[in-house]
Amino acid sequence: MGPKFNKHHGGWIILGTLVLAALFTVLPLPDWLEAYRPEWVALVVIYWVVALPDRIGLFSAWITGFFMDVLEGSLLGLNALALALVAYLALSLYQRMRMFTAIQQSSTILILVGIHQLLSFWVLTANSQNTAPNLIFMISALSSAIIWPFVFLALRYIRRTFNVA
Amino acid sequence: MLGLALLSMIMMLADSRFSYLSQVRFYASYLVTPLHWLADSPRSISDSVNSNLQSRSYLIGENQRLKQQLLQQQFELQKLEHLNAENIRLNELLNASSIVDERVVQAQLTGESPDPFTKRVLINKGSVHDVYIGQPVIDAFGLMGQIVDVEPYASWVLLITDPQHSTPIQINRNGNRAIASGTQDSLQRLVLNNISDTFDVVVGDVLVTSGFGGRFPAGYPVGVVSNVLHDPGEPFATVTVEPTAQLERSRNVLLLFK
Missing domain, CATH: 1.20.5 (Single alpha-helices involved in coiled-coils or other helix-helix interfaces)
Known part of the structure; x- marks a missing residue:
C-alpha cells in the first residue's frame, strides 16, 4: 500500500465483476430464453476497456476468453479470439464511447457484440459444429445492447465506490 | 492483436483436430468448475429445502x-x-x-452449454470418479448421450439430439438397423439417415441401440418413431424419432460402466 505502488488498485474488483459475468453466462435458463442471454462477459470487458484502457486490454480479454472456453466447454480459443477482437475494437473506440449518449453507446454495443457473435458463429461453422441458416445468434447482440445502460451504470457505481483505477 | 488471433486459431485447430490441449483444459477446469457449482447452487439448495420441508x-x-x-x-x-x-x-x-451386465453410477446434471446450437450438458462426476470419454449416459427412460470431455470434478455429455451426434440403432419390432442423428433445426428430435422407401418402419416403432460401433451397449431404448414421410421426389424417406429419454427434464442420470 506504499504510495509508490498506488497507481493501480482494485484489480480484485475487476476480477470479481468478470467472475460474476461468467457466472451469469452459465446460470441455467429455460431453453426458449437461452438465445436471449446477453453476452455478459463481453459487456464487462468492454466496460473496463473503455474505463481503464491502459490497464485492461487485449491480453486480459484474451485470458478471460480462454477461461470462458474452459467454462463453456467450447472450442479452446473461440471465446478468447472473439473477446480479444472486441477489446481491440473497444480500445480504438474508447475516447468516443466516453462522449456518447446512452443510445449511441447501446448502438455501438450492438455492433461490437454483433461482431463477437458473428465471429463465434463463423468459427463454429468452419469447424462444422453447426450450419443453422438463421440469425438466432444475433438476438443476444440485441439483448446485450438493451441491457448495456444498466450494466454501465452498475459498473460505474462499482468503479467509483471502490476507486478502481 | 494479430499475434493473439494467430494463437487462438492455432489453439482452435489443435483443440478440434488433435488432443494436445486436453491437458490444458483439464487443469484450467480446476479453476472454473466451482463456478458451475455456484451457478447450480440455487437449484440444489431449493431441491434440498424442498425435500426437508415436505x-x-x-x-x-x-x-x-x-x-x-x-x-x-x-x-x-x-x-x-x-x-x-x-x-x-x-x-x-x-x-x-x-x-455382459453393466454397472451404473448415478450422477446429477449441474449445467448446460450456453450455446443455443449444441446440446451439451454438464454432470457432476469427473475423472476422479473414473468417468472416461465415450462413456454412455442414460436416464430412467432411455439413452441420453455420451461423455465427450472429462474434467476432474465434472464432465460434458453430448446428447443424442445434438446435430453432431449419431446413434447406431435397431428397430425393436423387426431388428432392422439404421443410424439416428440429431438435426440442426429442432435439437429435440432425431432423424434416421438414408432410409429407403422399402425399409420396414412405421409410426410407433421403438428404437433401441444396436451395439454397433462398440460405443453403446445393445438394447437400450433410444426413441419412438413419430413420423414417416415418403416423398416421391426424395431418394430417401424422412423418419422422425422422439427420444424416449427425458433430455430436457432429467436431472438424475446414470453412467454406464463396462
Whole structure:
C-alpha cells in the first residue's frame, strides 16, 4: 500500500465483476430464453476497456476468453479470439464511447457484440459444429445492447465506490 | 492483436483436430468448475429445502406409492430373471457370446452449454470418479448421450439430439438397423439417415441401440418413431424419432460402466 505502488488498485474488483459475468453466462435458463442471454462477459470487458484502457486490454480479454472456453466447454480459443477482437475494437473506440449518449453507446454495443457473435458463429461453422441458416445468434447482440445502460451504470457505481483505477 | 488471433486459431485447430490441449483444459477446469457449482447452487439448495420441508402426510403418501411401484416392478423383475436365464441358455446353444451386465453410477446434471446450437450438458462426476470419454449416459427412460470431455470434478455429455451426434440403432419390432442423428433445426428430435422407401418402419416403432460401433451397449431404448414421410421426389424417406429419454427434464442420470 506504499504510495509508490498506488497507481493501480482494485484489480480484485475487476476480477470479481468478470467472475460474476461468467457466472451469469452459465446460470441455467429455460431453453426458449437461452438465445436471449446477453453476452455478459463481453459487456464487462468492454466496460473496463473503455474505463481503464491502459490497464485492461487485449491480453486480459484474451485470458478471460480462454477461461470462458474452459467454462463453456467450447472450442479452446473461440471465446478468447472473439473477446480479444472486441477489446481491440473497444480500445480504438474508447475516447468516443466516453462522449456518447446512452443510445449511441447501446448502438455501438450492438455492433461490437454483433461482431463477437458473428465471429463465434463463423468459427463454429468452419469447424462444422453447426450450419443453422438463421440469425438466432444475433438476438443476444440485441439483448446485450438493451441491457448495456444498466450494466454501465452498475459498473460505474462499482468503479467509483471502490476507486478502481 | 494479430499475434493473439494467430494463437487462438492455432489453439482452435489443435483443440478440434488433435488432443494436445486436453491437458490444458483439464487443469484450467480446476479453476472454473466451482463456478458451475455456484451457478447450480440455487437449484440444489431449493431441491434440498424442498425435500426437508415436505409435510408428513405427503411423505406417507409418497412412501405408499413408491412401495406399490416397487412391488409391481419386483413382480416384473421375477419374469425378467426367468427370461434372462432362458436368453442366456439360448445364446449358449447358438454359441453366441453372453451379454455382459453393466454397472451404473448415478450422477446429477449441474449445467448446460450456453450455446443455443449444441446440446451439451454438464454432470457432476469427473475423472476422479473414473468417468472416461465415450462413456454412455442414460436416464430412467432411455439413452441420453455420451461423455465427450472429462474434467476432474465434472464432465460434458453430448446428447443424442445434438446435430453432431449419431446413434447406431435397431428397430425393436423387426431388428432392422439404421443410424439416428440429431438435426440442426429442432435439437429435440432425431432423424434416421438414408432410409429407403422399402425399409420396414412405421409410426410407433421403438428404437433401441444396436451395439454397433462398440460405443453403446445393445438394447437400450433410444426413441419412438413419430413420423414417416415418403416423398416421391426424395431418394430417401424422412423418419422422425422422439427420444424416449427425458433430455430436457432429467436431472438424475446414470453412467454406464463396462
